[in-house]
Amino acid sequence: MPDFADIWYVLFLRDYNTRLVVICTILLGCACGLMGGFLLLRKRSLMGDMLSHATLPGVGLAFMLAVSLGGNGKSLPILLMGAAFSGVLGCWAVLCIRNHTRIKDDAAMGIVLSVFFGAGVAVLGLIQTMPEGSAAGLESFIYGKTASMVASDFQILVIVTISVLICSLLLFKEFRLLCFDEAFAAALGWPVKFLDLLLLALVTAVTVAGLQAVGLILIIAFLITPAAAARFWTNQLDRMLLLSALIGGASGWLGASLSAFFPRLPAGALIVLVAAVCFVISMLIGTERGVLVRYLHQVQLKGRIGRQHLLRALYEILEGGRSQGELALRPVPFRQIRGRRTWSDAHLRDYIRRAYNEGLVEAPTKDDSIQLTVAGLAEAAHLTRNHRLWELYLIEYADVA
Numbered sequence: 001m002p003d004f005a006d007i008w009y010v011l012f013l014r015d016y017n018t019r020l021v022v023i024c025t026i027l028l029g030c031a032c033g034l035m036g037g038f039l040l041l042r043k044r045s046l047m048g049d050m051l052s053h054a055t056l057p058g059v060g061l062a063f064m065l066a067v068s069l070g071g072n073g074k075s076l077p078i079l080l081m082g083a084a085f086s087g088v089l090g091c092w093a094v095l096c097i098r099n100h101t102r103i104k105d106d107a108a109m110g111i112v113l114s115v116f117f118g119a120g121v122a123v124l125g126l127i128q129t130m131p132e133g134s135a136a137g138l139e140s141f142i143y144g145k146t147a148s149m150v151a152s153d154f155q156i157l158v159i160v161t162i163s164v165l166i167c168s169l170l171l172f173k174e175f176r177l178l179c180f181d182e183a184f185a186a187a188l189g190w191p192v193k194f195l196d197l198l199l200l201a202l203v204t205a206v207t208v209a210g211l212q213a214v215g216l217i218l219i220i221a222f223l224i225t226p227a228a229a230a231r232f233w234t235n236q237l238d239r240m241l242l243l244s245a246l247i248g249g250a251s252g253w254l255g256a257s258l259s260a261f262f263p264r265l266p267a268g269a270l271i272v273l274v275a276a277v278c279f280v281i282s283m284l285i286g287t288e289r290g291v292l293v294r295y296l297h298q299v300q301l302k303g304r305i306g307r308q309h310l311l312r313a314l315y316e317i318l319e320g321g322r323s324q325g326e327l328a329l330r331p332v333p334f335r336q337i338r339g340r341r342t343w344s345d346a347h348l349r350d351y352i353r354r355a356y357n358e359g360l361v362e363a364p365t366k367d368d369s370i371q372l373t374v375a376g377l378a379e380a381a382h383l384t385r386n387h388r389l390w391e392l393y394l395i396e397y398a399d400v401a
Contacts, residue, residue, distance in 0.1 A: 058086020232286025
């Protein structure tokens with residue numbers, strides 16, 4: 001276990017290599033969070049997976065081309081250029097399949113993903129037969145190798161993050177409309193195809209830049225998980241994107257720091273696991289869509305509906321016993337109320353207790369009878385009238401029943 005001195009040394013980035021790795025993963029997390037938010041809202045979560053797998057044949061072909069030309073096959077810029085070219089080709093293939101056939105987005109991305117990844121595995125098999133293939137180290141692009149990041153990786157991530165941030169700010173309105181209503185944007189005359197290609201180009205740049213950090217297998221989790229976690233906290237797009245970038249950056253920081261504490265654990269996997277923990281916490285206690293919050297809302301809604309049905313049942317019982325003139329307040333037996341709906345005794349007594357706390361009914365009498373108060377009678381008459389109007393509308397006009 002690391003002692004306090006080691007924790008202090010890592011958290012405050014006193015070591016150069018740790019500082020470089022942590023800052024790179026933070027930048028990557030912010031960029032992935034921003035782009036992942038747009039992908040999630042576009043219902044293209046699989047696009048990041050397709051892009052990451054589509055880069056594999058480009059990495060292998062770039063290595064083979066560089067070696068055949070007498071260059072350094074392990075040059076990172078050359079490999080990233082090959083990955084970017086292959087990723088763009090994969091995006092183009094998906095768009096062509098979607099626009100010129102009846103195949104949906106998810107099926108098109110699944111086809112391109114499997115075909116390109118299979119081609120990449122075949123290319124890597126060819127590389128292993130080359131004399132230079134044994135020293136290629138291309139497996140780092142599959143699983144990631146965060147600890148080997150250098151200053152050139154930092155420069156690439158800075159450029160990608162700044163580009164993503166500038167484009168997101170300048171085209172926020174356009175991307176927002178593209179995500180929520182593409183057909184309406186096209187009807188307004190906006191260049192929908194260009195915006196779509198630009199968004200995919202930014203996602204491709206983030207994916208390629210993240211290959212060195214978390215690898216092509218885990219980059220999809222780093223793209224989608226922060227955005228999915230942020231979605232549980234807000235319904236506002238700008239807040240969601242900001243929170244997604246913060247979760248992505250925090251995941252990169254904590255994951256890389258934990259990897260520094262435990263060198264045997266890969267940083268890419270730890271980054272994704274930290275993001276997954278953030279997702280689980282958000283899923284449970286998120287203020288907008290969290291499981292706990294939605295459960296509490298459902299319980300409150302069920303209580304309000306039960307209260308309304310109780311008041312209506314009491315009103316209709318009083319209404320049925322009216323001879324003429326206004327309704328007279330009188331106690332109603334518990335069993336008579338119980339027979340109006342399929343309530344259990346426990347649920348009905350809970351609704352009566354809540355109505356009593358709100359001053360709508362009197363306390364139950366010794367013979368277990370319930371009586372409306374004056375305020376409760378007025379509320380019951382109002383609710384019953386509203387219910388009957390809605391029932392009349394649904395039957396006569398909406399033709400629901």
